[in-house]
Amino acid sequence: MDQQTPSIEWLLNRFFNGEASAAEKALLFEYLKDPAHDAVLKQWINNIEPAKLNALSFPEESANAMLEAIFRAGAQEPEHSAHVVHKLRPRWYWLAAAAILFFLLGTGAWFLWLPKKGNSGTTGNDGSGKLSVLPIQAGSNKAVLVLNDGRQVELDDKGNQLVDAGSGDSITRSNSMLDYTDLHRSGKQEGERGPDFHTLSTPRGGQYQLTLPDGSRVWLNAASAIRFPTAFGNERAIEVKGEVYIEVQQNKNKPFIVRSTDATVQVLGTSININAYENEEAASVTLANGSVRVLKGRAQTAAQVVLQPGQQALLYPGNDKKIEVKQVDVQQQIAWKNGLFSFRSTDIAALMRQMERWYNVEVVYPKGVPADRFSGTIPRSVNLNQFLEILRYSDIKATVDGRSVIIKP
Amino acid sequence: MLAESYNIRHLLELTARSDQQAFTQLFHLLRNQAYTHAFALVQSSVMAEEIVQEVFLRLWIKRESLTTIGNIEAYLSTMIRHRAFRTLKNIARYNSILQETSQAEWLFSQQLQDLLQQKEFAAIIREAIDILPPQQKQAWMLNRDQQLPRSKVAEIMGLSPETVKVHLAHAMRSVKAYCQARIEFAIVLLLMMEK
Numbered sequence: 001m002d003q004q005t006p007s008i009e010w011l012l013n014r015f016f017n018g019e020a021s022a023a024e025k026a027l028l029f030e031y032l033k034d035p036a037h038d039a040v041l042k043q044w045i046n047n048i049e050p051a052k053l054n055a056l057s058f059p060e061e062s063a064n065a066m067l068e069a070i071f072r073a074g075a076q077e078p079e080h081s082a083h084v085v086h087k088l089r090p091r092w093y094w095l096a097a098a099a100i101l102f103f104l105l106g107t108g109a110w111f112l113w114l115p116k117k118g119n120s121g122t123t124g125n126d127g128s129g130k131l132s133v134l135p136i137q138a139g140s141n142k143a144v145l146v147l148n149d150g151r152q153v154e155l156d157d158k159g160n161q162l163v164d165a166g167s168g169d170s171i172t173r174s175n176s177m178l179d180y181t182d183l184h185r186s187g188k189q190e191g192e193r194g195p196d197f198h199t200l201s202t203p204r205g206g207q208y209q210l211t212l213p214d215g216s217r218v219w220l221n222a223a224s225a226i227r228f229p230t231a232f233g234n235e236r237a238i239e240v241k242g243e244v245y246i247e248v249q250q251n252k253n254k255p256f257i258v259r260s261t262d263a264t265v266q267v268l269g270t271s272i273n274i275n276a277y278e279n280e281e282a283a284s285v286t287l288a289n290g291s292v293r294v295l296k297g298r299a300q301t302a303a304q305v306v307l308q309p310g311q312q313a314l315l316y317p318g319n320d321k322k323i324e325v326k327q328v329d330v331q332q333q334i335a336w337k338n339g340l341f342s343f344r345s346t347d348i349a350a351l352m353r354q355m356e357r358w359y360n361v362e363v364v365y366p367k368g369v370p371a372d373r374f375s376g377t378i379p380r381s382v383n384l385n386q387f388l389e390i391l392r393y394s395d396i397k398a399t400v401d402g403r404s405v406i407i408k409p
Numbered sequence: 410m411l412a413e414s415y416n417i418r419h420l421l422e423l424t425a426r427s428d429q430q431a432f433t434q435l436f437h438l439l440r441n442q443a444y445t446h447a448f449a450l451v452q453s454s455v456m457a458e459e460i461v462q463e464v465f466l467r468l469w470i471k472r473e474s475l476t477t478i479g480n481i482e483a484y485l486s487t488m489i490r491h492r493a494f495r496t497l498k499n500i501a502r503y504n505s506i507l508q509e510t511s512q513a514e515w516l517f518s519q520q521l522q523d524l525l526q527q528k529e530f531a532a533i534i535r536e537a538i539d540i541l542p543p544q545q546k547q548a549w550m551l552n553r554d555q556q557l558p559r560s561k562v563a564e565i566m567g568l569s570p571e572t573v574k575v576h577l578a579h580a581m582r583s584v585k586a587y588c589q590a591r592i593e594f595a596i597v598l599l600l601m602m603e604k
Binding site: 018041042045048054065066067068072074335338340381 | 416419429430437440443446448449452461466486489497498501572578582585
């Protein structure tokens with residue numbers, strides 16, 4: 001080799017540092033054609049330690065499609081269902097958009113579901129303060145659909161079915177997802193009657209998914225609700241409460257608008273997480289991808305802000321003049337939709353409120369709220385005892401008594 | 410994180426019993442570190458994603474033996490290294506071809522025809538297409554078999570071109586996953602099909 005030609009070690013160094021030019025890469029691959037260089041390539045690969053790398057995020061939007069493809073490829077037999085609806089349309093569309101989280105505050109007359117004080121799934125109150133013998137289970141896929149005429153339909157995740165939506169309509173349900181792109185309309189033609197409005201709501205300890213008539217996907221967290229028309233007109237407007245993550249299907253001609261008590265979000269095409277629980281300090285809108293305009297309230301003169309990906313808008317009730325904007329870890333904010341609790345120096349009270357909604361319990365602080373903070377990831381599938389045991393490793397002590405969790409300082 | 414290792418063990422046990430939800434959570438817990446590692450080794454987000462898909466696909470296929478794995482993260486790292494090595498070797502092998510010919514030339518080139526003719530490969534692709542959901546399958550047939558442009562496919566299927574694009578992307582991902590499950594190290598070949 002003359003002195004002008006770079007050595008393979010030099011090229012490998014450039015390549016793995018992300019600094020190699022196209023010409024340098026071409027040269028490197030010329031070297032790598034030769035099996036004589038396999039050993040040095042392997043050596044370099046082995047020397048890169050995953051723990052020392054700057055963490056990257058796996059592209060959020062690829063996640064669902066990838067899981068679907070894996071389950072389909074790994075199935076023993078082709079995934080055919082005898083049920084006729086499977087042949088009509090694919091279950092969901094892949095959206096390049098971002099998700100919006102809405103945090104909605106306040107109550108609306110249309111929000112019919114009321115939280116129940118559950119009293120099942122626990123053992124006797126022996127007063128000894130020990131953890132329940134029968135641990136409280138994690139939440140599950142369940143929801144209630146309220147139809148246009150007020151009728152309620154309970155939904156779970158068992159198998160697939162056609163849900164009777166009244167007025168001769170049927171909606172496809174696949175496991176824990178309700179699909180409105182597949183609405184079977186019989187009876188009157190479209191246009192002869194106005195749009196029907198449905199409300200999908202989750203109880204505490206519930207979660208569910210929905211595909212809107214335009215293909216936009218919605219994930220509902222516990223104690224949340226969404227009200228939407230069964231067919232979109234010139235604009236796509238929905239109302240939400242609680243916490244939802246939405247992947248909005250791109251459509252320049254039909255603006256997508258999400259309303260809550262305190263906020264209006266105009267989606268300019270993407271995925272957002274909206275957190276609007278009544279008992280949180282502020283409503284928040286987190287943008288994963290794309291662009292959204294957030295308005296406080298509904299007046300034209302309302303404060304407004306345009307968010308960039310990675311930003312979160314905070315709307316405090318009673319403060320109409322200002323919307324606070326901050327940078328957040330989006331993955332952490334939307335971890336719930338991926339089946340995880342993700343805490344990052346989260347204060348105990350906020351952590352406990354998430355736990356309350358998912359396990360349908362009440363937390364009490366006889367000695368006040370500890371000032372501790374917690375960081376970590378916990379799958380949402382663990383039962384309450386396991387959840388509390390994990391907190392115990394971080395010196396957060398709690399006991400369970402019936403459906404109450406008592407925090408000890 | 411102590412919390413995480415406790416839960417990974419739990420999720421592995423459930424996955425071994427074919428619990429898709431548990432596997433989904435496992436995927437979400439581990440996907441970022443897998444992607445980070447893969448990207449560092451192949452320096453391409455597209456290929457890093459392919460490696461992550463292959464690796465998790467393999468985990469799912471071999472799920473019954475997952476509880477015998479001591480350290481899942483180390484196991485994943487080893488698989489990623491192995492696949493990264495093969496990917497780089499494959500790129501090296503086909504790189505000069507990719508550089509010298511245009512996409513159209515490559516699609517009709519003899520080398521590709523030879524590759525696709527290999528009976529096993531063609532049969533697997535046919536199977537993969539056969540199990541696609543109806544709209545993805547139709548979009549694939551029209552676009553790839555009949556060589557119709559996306560706009561024409563959209564017209565025939567009565568959908569918008571964007572929706573067709575989405576169906577095709579989904580179909581491609583499914584076909585790739587199916588092939589990856591049955592052909593070792595098929596990454597580069599499939600990437601070239603996509604180009």
